[in-house]
Amino acid sequence: MKVAIVGASGAVGQEFLRVLDERNFPIDELLLFGSQRSAGRKYTFRGKEIEVKLLQHNDDFKGVDIAFTSAGAGTSKEFADTITRYGAVMIDNSSAFRMDADIPLVVPEVNAQDALNRPRGIIANPNCTTIQMVVALKAIENLTHIKRVHVSTYQAASGAGAAAMDELYEQYRQVLNNEPVKVEKFAYQLAFNLIPQIDVFTDNGYTKEEMKMYNETRKIMHSDVKVSATCVRVPALRSHSESIWIETERPVSVEEARKAFAEGEGLVLMDNPEKKEYPMPLFLAGKDPVYVGRIRKDLSDENGLTFWIVGDQIKKGAALNAVQIAEYLIKVGNIR
Numbered sequence: 614m615k616v617a618i619v620g621a622s623g624a625v626g627q628e629f630l631r632v633l634d635e636r637n638f639p640i641d642e643l644l645l646f647g648s649q650r651s652a653g654r655k656y657t658f659r660g661k662e663i664e665v666k667l668l669q670h671n672d673d674f675k676g677v678d679i680a681f682t683s684a685g686a687g688t689s690k691e692f693a694d695t696i697t698r699y700g701a702v703m704i705d706n707s708s709a710f711r712m713d714a715d716i717p718l719v720v721p722e723v724n725a726q727d728a729l730n731r732p733r734g735i736i737a738n739p740n741c742t743t744i745q746m747v748v749a750l751k752a753i754e755n756l757t758h759i760k761r762v763h764v765s766t767y768q769a770a771s772g773a774g775a776a777a778m779d780e781l782y783e784q785y786r787q788v789l790n791n792e793p794v795k796v797e798k799f800a801y802q803l804a805f806n807l808i809p810q811i812d813v814f815t816d817n818g819y820t821k822e823e824m825k826m827y828n829e830t831r832k833i834m835h836s837d838v839k840v841s842a843t844c845v846r847v848p849a850l851r852s853h854s855e856s857i858w859i860e861t862e863r864p865v866s867v868e869e870a871r872k873a874f875a876e877g878e879g880l881v882l883m884d885n886p887e888k889k890e891y892p893m894p895l896f897l898a899g900k901d902p903v904y905v906g907r908i909r910k911d912l913s914d915e916n917g918l919t920f921w922i923v924g925d926q927i928k929k930g931a932a933l934n935a936v937q938i939a940e941y942l943i944k945v946g947n948i949r
């Protein structure tokens with residue numbers, strides 16, 4: 614298998630190197646791509662040094678079977694044809710193609726088979742907050758239809774890339790040393806703060822990130838579910854958390870939900886209030902599954918259930934989900 618990673622130097626790109634190795638992904642040759650900034654840099658994969666190539670409109674993707682792209686929507690749009698021209702399957706982490714009708718949007722635990730129908734040779738990896746939410750929703754949807762979701766997210770700094778994570782570290786240092794605080798990656802200082810805005814605002818007052826949760830959830834789950842989201846950036850380094858409220862067609866008891874989450878694919882139940890056991894981002898960074906806890910009946914709605922989830926958004930929310938899609942294609946023999 615000849616594999617390419619576009620955006621190898623980034624937060625997600627680096628995670629691809631770890632996940633591919635960790636999962637023993639079958640690779641005969643690995644190619645790494647970046648912009649002028651990282652071209653020429655070397656990364657070690659399975660004991661071998663690989664130099665980052667400059668991404669250009671040339672024949673570098675000839676013979677590539679799978680290209681994992683995580684270099685932003687602009688780069689994905691500009692280079693999609695160059696990447697797929699010779700038959701490579703492009704699994705794209707950006708928002709460039711997610712809502713296009715002829716591009717499947719896939720979370721393997723929910724809709725793996727959608728990946729088989731890809732007329733443009735592109736499969737989109739959903740937004741990170743949506744991925745971890747639908748993995749949890751699927752367990753309940755298997756019991757009864759989810760009509761409505763209210764969700765507030767608590768999104769870690771690294772969701773905005775490697776440089777954003779560095780900025781948060783630096784801001785804490787600056788505050789503690791009484792130095793002026795440098796703000797570049799976020800709209801405001803994030804250290805000791807919360808920012809109730811992720812991405813830009815749209816006409817209806819919701820941000821783009823919040824509308825992604827609405828639209829992408831419906832597309833992945835093939836559902837008419839309505840999703841109202843508030844997305845908040847928090848000064849955690851890695852792993853997104855979400856407080857989720859759902860309304861289902863018939864009431865679901867806490868016991869029934871616990872069993873469904875415990876058995877759900879890609880999920881770990883972590884819900885022992887008496888022992889103070891519940892998911893927290895600090896302790897779950899770098900883990901594969903989505904963790905679910907704080908499961909309660911909604912006190913204001915007989916058909917309502919509320920719970921709390923945490924997932925590593927660079928892993929399950931990006932690199933791992935993309936690699937799982939590729940593993941599925943290999944398993945069903947749907948890759949050349």
Ligand SMILES: NC(=O)c1ccc[n+]([C@@H]2O[C@H](COP(=O)([O-])OP(=O)(O)OC[C@H]3O[C@@H](n4cnc5c(N)ncnc54)[C@H](OP(=O)(O)O)[C@@H]3O)[C@@H](O)[C@H]2O)c1
Binds near residue numbers: 927
């Ligand atoms: N961070 C997350 O939690 C997360 C989760 C899900 C999806 N994503 C998506 O994944 C993508 C990457 O995110 P990230 O967090 O990894 O960002 P990042 O840390 O800022 O890395 C960006 C990467 O893109 C590369 N790049 C930028 N412009 C390029 C160009 N013209 N040609 C080739 N490579 C180029 C950069 O290479 P150079 O260093 O050479 O410029 C770098 O490797 C984004 O679309 C993001 O929305 C991120």
